Amino acid sequence: MKTILLAAFMACAAATAWADPPQGYPFVDYNAGLKAAKESGKPIFLYFGRYGCAWCDHTNKKTFSDAGLKALYSDNYVLVYVDAESGKRVTLPTGERITEAELGVRLNAFATPLFVYLTPQGEKIVQIPGFKTVQDFRDYDRYVRGGFYKKQTLLEFLGGKS
């Protein structure tokens, strides 16, 4: 019993010690996400995080803890989590097989977290680095699902929102 309690405590301690996908969200890996997006027609929200990343942890606690945001993104996106330093293999829409870390090279990811919105076919719509608020993510959602990305850059869209 003591061993079980210790293991449970360690699991809980570990879960709060590093940055992973925000709790309670249905994040899946890249390959599963791409398949699900093609089947469902939903856009992909790719969270490019890093094990132990402080700003990822901050974003999870401050922003992704919002229940409304959780519902908005869980219902309308295929949620994909990628570990910036992982050797786990992913297959790009081109058919090329690379690692999760190499995906960071292709995205020129210079900081984590990095948030990437993709079409259901896996084509990049926009990528946004760093900590963002609940309202930021609501704006990005309108930009992506509203189809504004087809005519405007994100900066143009955000500049005209008020």
Next chain:
Amino acid sequence: MRRAGLLLLALLAGPAQAAWQWDAPLEVSTAVGPAIFPHVESANRQGLAVAGGTVGVVWEDNRSGAPRCYVAYRPATAPAFAAEADLSAGECYEPAIAPLDGAGRFLAAWEGDGAVWVRALPGGNPVRLSVSTAAQATLATHGNQAYVAWAEQAGRFKRIVVAALAVDGDAVAVRVMRPIEAAAPTDEQAWPALAVTAGGDVVAVWEDRRHKHTVPYGSRASAGGLDFAPVARISDQRSGRVDGLGAGLGAMRPTLAPWGADGSVAVWLDKRDFLSGYDVYAAFEADGRFGKNQRVQDSFGDNMSQWHAKVVARGDRLVAVWDDARDGTPDVWLSTWTGEGFGDNAAVPAAAGPGEQGDPLAALDGAGALHVVWLDRAASGTRVRYARAVWK
């Protein structure tokens, strides 16, 4: 008067600066096409080696419809690489190659069917090394010593295992095989690199997540055995939360080469400046202790990510290579150790300019020549290319 003028000109010109002088580049892979994707990544970025003047290159691509590994050779007197041969029969990932002797023979290791394999080249048969699920094989050879390391499943996580090999002609057998640490891993260990020092000791470095972020770790075993000393971090950055958040800074893909009288040198990607992507850092090791970390890239590489770093060393020559996009598109860069620090960065001429050139591999041969392989990406296909340089 004329003689005095020439003397003055000579004095003004100063001493000529030695630099790498490059031969014309060569193609390595014969399979190029818009849907063929070659990859040269491996633990310690070890897809290039030189044995007795013969250059050996291994890589993986999908020309057959599945990931398979290939090997191509360029004998010392040949003007080009010979057509590649299969390295293994089935699916294959992240192959590594190391010189076996002065007669153009090599040792290769790779991941296939969830296990790590090794074979002598060009004639040997594959030998399975790992017991459980394993990946990320790397090699180190020195005289008649040959070692392989990899990451192997041990319960919930992978840990680093090292094997000492006996090579007799084309036959390869395991002499000793053991994990660097006897205790079960408490988090993932990955991407090992090995070096055999001039005195015959074995040094290992790897990615380690025991502190809940990725930290390059290292250890050393005395010549003749695989009894590794207690492990220690090679990064001089501390683990820990920042304002109660996260667990520490990022680092990845340590590479390693023997260096000096009886030491080694590690180079890895390091995110201690977390706003400018990964930077290239180095640390010199002696007696199992890694010293103060040094930044390798110069200031012209600030404010952008460096990728795919690799260190090679031989004699008094030490070179680090990587790619970054400081000139607008990814190019291959290198820095040569000056004796006091890492020198100004120089682009590899054939791997710089318009387009994307990256993923460098490197090797130094016994004569001090530098060999580099890289990927040249274009819409028409990605090419595996090679160039050689001499220092003069």
